[in-house]
Amino acid sequence: xxxxxxxxxxxxxxxxxxxxxxxxxxxxxxxxxxxxxxxxxxxxxxxxxxxxxxxxxxxxxxxxxxxxxxxxxxxxxxxxxxxxxxxxxxxxxxxxxxxxxxxxxxxxxxxxxxxxxxxxxxxxxxxxxxxxxxxxxxxxxxxxxxxxxxxxxxxxxxxxxxxxxxxxxxxxxxxxxxxxxxxxxxxxxxxxxxxxxxxxxxxxxxxxxxxxxxxxxxxxxxxxxxxxxxxxxxxxxxxxxxxxxxxxxxxxxxxxxxxxxxxxxxxxxxxxxxxxxxxxxxxxxxxxxxxxxxxxxxxxxxxxxxx
Numbered sequence: 001x002x003x004x005x006x007x008x009x010x011x012x013x014x015x016x017x018x019x020x021x022x023x024x025x026x027x028x029x030x031x032x033x034x035x036x037x038x039x040x041x042x043x044x045x046x047x048x049x050x051x052x053x054x055x056x057x058x059x060x061x062x063x064x065x066x067x068x069x070x071x072x073x074x075x076x077x078x079x080x081x082x083x084x085x086x087x088x089x090x091x092x093x094x095x096x097x098x099x100x101x102x103x104x105x106x107x108x109x110x111x112x113x114x115x116x117x118x119x120x121x122x123x124x125x126x127x128x129x130x131x132x133x134x135x136x137x138x139x140x141x142x143x144x145x146x147x148x149x150x151x152x153x154x155x156x157x158x159x160x161x162x163x164x165x166x167x168x169x170x171x172x173x174x175x176x177x178x179x180x181x182x183x184x185x186x187x188x189x190x191x192x193x194x195x196x197x198x199x200x201x202x203x204x205x206x207x208x209x210x211x212x213x214x215x216x217x218x219x220x221x222x223x224x225x226x227x228x229x230x231x232x233x234x235x236x237x238x239x240x241x242x243x244x245x246x247x248x249x250x251x252x253x254x255x256x257x258x259x260x261x262x263x264x265x266x267x268x269x270x271x272x273x274x275x276x277x278x279x280x281x282x283x284x285x286x287x288x289x290x291x292x293x294x295x296x297x298x299x300x301x302x303x304x305x306x307x
Contacts, residue, residue: 130189132179132283133199133300135162140185145226145282148175158202160261160298165202169294170287178284179300180226188224189280189302196267197283199300201256204293208256210248212288213295215266218242219277226281236273243273244286265303 132138137153148171155167168177181189197217201208219242221232235241245266247256256262268274285297 130187130302130304131299132302133166133298135164137166140182140187141179142182143178143180145178145180145228146176146284147178148172149177149287151177155296158204158259158261158296160200160202162298165296165298166300167294167296168285170291173289174286176284176286177297178282180282181224181280183225183227185225191219191268191277191280194268194280194302194304196265196303197301198263198265198303200261200263200298202261202296202298203256203258204295205258206293207258208247208291208295209288210252210255211246212291214244214246214286214288215250215264216242216244216284216286217266217268217271217274217280218282218284219275219279220281221278223281224279230281233275233277236275242275243271245271261298 130138132141133153137143143151143153150169150171152167154164156164157167159165166177168175170176197215201213218226219233220227220230223230223232233241247264250264250266252262280302283300287295
């Protein structure tokens with residue numbers, strides 16, 4: 001090879017080397033100067049704190065979102081059990097020809113049954129309403145069998161009809177005013193002749209709660225009057241005696257108002273837990289366990305077919 005050819009090849013190789021070194025050196029220095037120390041990709045970074053030092057903070061609680069038991073499991077206090085002998089009777093259709101009496105139809109001078117018009121056997125037909133108490137107590141009846149009450153048969157504090165009414169003040173729990181057919185009665189009260197019992201009541205200064213009074217209608221198969229030792233009647237299903245029906249089973253849905261008169265009617269056919277007897281011999285009104293006060297009753301009446 002000629003010397004000039006060798007010189008050309010050597011010069012070309014030297015330029016190539018210098019060009020490579022110059023370019024590569026500048027690039028390497030630039031990378032080292034700009035990038036700094038390599039780090040973990042930011043998607044996996046924990047910021048300035050290490051994973052061990054991170055504390056989870058729950059979102060603030062809603063003050064109105066306190067956990068509670070589901071409402072279907074909420075406890076609801078059960079109502080006071082009803083007496084087994086005073087459950088609501090099955091309604092019996094009212095006789096259309098015997099509407100409940102009103103005060104305007106009860107004349108205070110109506111003679112008591114038995115006082116006149118009796119037949120040769122001393123018995124009077126049961127025609128029309130028969131007043132047990134109006135301005136006075138029917139002489140065929142007595143209040144002597146009442147217990148744990150004080151009563152006044154000539155009260156004038158509250159009067160529904162006429163001049164007087166009967167005020168009653170219980171002195172003990174379950175005190176009762178008892179209208180009983182007197183042993184010396186001149187009138188027999190046959191149970192099947194009587195449709196119901198009616199009376200008017202005024203609670204006086206305080207209202208009367210429906211659970212604070214019960215009424216019972218008594219009878220006999222042997223005697224036309226009340227006897228405490230009479231065992232001639234066997235109750236329904238072996239139950240002893242007659243039921244006591246509270247006011248809330250007599251179509252009332254609220255307490256009786258203080259100072260006002262309310263009519264109470266007990267239809268005998270509605271007393272499905274009571275036996276049918278030969279004679280009706282007594283009616284009593286019993287105050288409840290929590291009752292304290294004085295109530296007044298007036299126009300106590302037996303409702304009959306001729307009413």
